[in-house]
Amino acid sequence: MAASATGIAVGTNVARAASGNYGELGFGEGPYGGGDGGLAVSTLGATSVTATSARFAGELSDLGGASAADCYFAWRAVGASSWNTTGARTLSTTGTFVTEIGGLSAGIEYEYRAVAAGSGGDTASGNTVRFTTDAASAAPAVDSYSVTEAGSPNPHAEITAEWRVSDPDRDLDTVTVAVLDPSGTVVASSTTTASEGRDSGTDAFTVKHAKGRTFYVRVTVTDAVGNSDSGIRSVTE
Structure with missing residues (x-):
């Protein structure tokens, strides 16, 4: 079940992920370990999780020779057939990036992963992380x-x-x-x-x-x- 939600990344550039044979939408199963000198990104745990929102975090650990990389997140409700993508932050050096996601549904399990699209055309994705939004709070x-x-x-x-x-x-x-x-x-x-x-x-x-x-x-x-x-x-x- 896909949720209707928006992600607002730090930065304003829109990501253009090259496919690179990395699976769905070009970020399905790309390399994410680093160590071989290639573009590398990892997914950090979700924080500030509420019934309707969460904060995603990722880390660009290697530019792989590119001058910059558009870093963003792919996310969906677990079991959904398609992925949503957030806006991107363009990094010219290694480091972390964060996105706030709103409009999620209460008590639902979601999954997401960090994605980096290098200026040279390479794309890498991080490991997939899962989290569950808080249950809806009923009013007294x-x-x-x-x-x-x-x-x-x-x-x-x-x-x-x-x-x-x-x-x-x-x-x-x-x-x-x-x-x-x-x-x-x-x-x-x-x-x-x-x-x-x-x-x-x-x-x-x-x-x-x-x-x-x-x-x-x-x-x-x-x-x-x-x-x-x-x-x-x-x-x-």
Whole structure:
């Protein structure tokens, strides 16, 4: 299964790989060991892997007599019939090159390899490296939420918020309940550290000298990777 993604290499030149009998698209099974004085490139491990992106790295170890080489990456989802290629960085000396790939699919195994196309027409490819993107992160949810106010004759607003939250990933982080006035200013708030896949709680607030005033009470649940959900209710003293 091929993914729709883009690669942005450091540098702006577009690679033109000579076939050199190196297999698919000219970079299937070229030499990559070095040591014979020929063009040589190796594939380094993927880093900064998320559910939708990864960072590829390669190393040009020998120019093989060429004045420069266009260095880029070929990549695909494991099992796909065709390869994608990134943009290229032109190197005139040996060294490493890096490309950021975005738009990948969560929980999928991918493979990639570094490719070097020398100015003299030779092409070499590195070994193939595999990695799996992170699983998709599900957002937490506010399952139930209610707000009450104690009412008159108390001249102060006595607000009670009851909430229940959940997260299928079981990575709940915090639940924040905030009391806002009509201008959106927070006049009181409370944050609870939530845990695992489900939690519930009650928060009570007193806003003095609030007779006849309306307040908005907002609950926000956030998980460990920043996904969130919220709900809001209004009360009048």
